[in-house]
Amino acid sequence: MxxxxxxxxxxxxxxxxxxxxxxxxxxxxxxxxxxxxxPAQGAPVCFDVQGHPAAFETARAPWQYAGPMIQAVHDFKYRQQRRIGRWLSQTMAEQAENELPIDQVDAIVPVPTSWPKARWRGMSAPAFLARDLSKRWRKPLKTRLLRQRWFAVSQTRLSRSLRQRNAAASHRFGAGHARRLRILLIDDVLTTGSTANACARLLKEAGASRVFVLSAARTPAGAGR
Ligand SMILES: [Zn+2]
Structure with missing residues (x-):
């Protein structure tokens, strides 16, 4: 059999x-x-966070966070549908291999989350995706490089300005040793990009030379802004 x-x-x-x-x-x-x-179409959204240039080089996502994809991501994140997670990570990999300099990436880092609903069996959705990708590309997975101190309120329930303030505050934590590393930062859904940007800035402050962002989905241009 x-x-x-x-x-x-x-x-x-x-x-x-x-x-x-x-x-x-x-x-x-x-x-x-x-x-x-x-598919997430067109040029990558220019994440102009509060008038400052983004701290990351570029952001990619295979899917638009719209329609049935919202349910698929939800089932992965909150109903522990690992098969959806594996499928998402595969589609992320296929896009990244075409559009990002994966051979130059030194480490894979998930966006940290401590929101309890987004964690299961000790692993967050971004960490699950990052682990899959690190296995596929045989790149080191660094889950402790960014450590979140607190994440008081779900990002998705906040207004944009609150979300940006919350992201700035909640990511005011130390980034570990990242000297000269070229990092691929992994998230499940990219909305305003402010969380990814806060993480990228911390990684840069810790010495990372370049940060690329790869998420499973992103909100359609203009949404959530
Ligand atoms: Zn179906």
């Missing part, structure tokens, strides 16, 4: 979003749901 047959017996293949039966084990979504995911 092949591994996939065994898996089919254990978990009859069904689309993780609409529950329709799947013909094949992979991918985890039916063709209709897959088609409904919108």
């Amino acid at each position: 092949g591994a996939s047959t065994l898996l089919d017996l254990l978990y009859p293949p069904a689309c993780l979003l609409c529950q329709d039966r799947l013909e094949a084990w992979h991918p985890p979504f039916c063709p209709v749901c897959l088609d409904s995911f919108q």
Whole structure:
């Protein structure tokens, strides 16, 4: 019995979003749901955070955080759907391999989170994605490089200005040793970019030479601003 047959017996293949039966084990979504995911299109959003140039070089995401992708990301983050996480990290990898200088990256760093709902079994969603990518590319995973002291309120429930203030405050923590490292910073969803920017700035202050940002999805241009 092949591994996939065994898996089919254990978990009859069904689309993780609409529950329709799947013909094949992979991918985890039916063709209709897959088609409904919108690629993040056009030039990367210019993250002009409070009038200052972004501390990171560029940000990439394979998907727009819109429509059924919102549910998919939610199921990954809050319902511990690891198969969605693995699929997201694969699509992130495919895009990054085309659009980012992955061979030059020295370390992979997840955006830290301490919001309890976003953590499961000791791992946050960004850390899950970062671990997958670090295995794929055989790059060091540095989960302790950025340490979050506190994260009082969910970022997603705050207004933009509050979110920026919260991000600035909550990331006022020490970054570890990052001297001369070229870092790929991983997040699940990029909204205003202020959190990623705060992390990138800390990494730069700790000596990182370049920071690239890769997230699974990003809000459509203009949204959340
Ligand atoms: Zn489906």
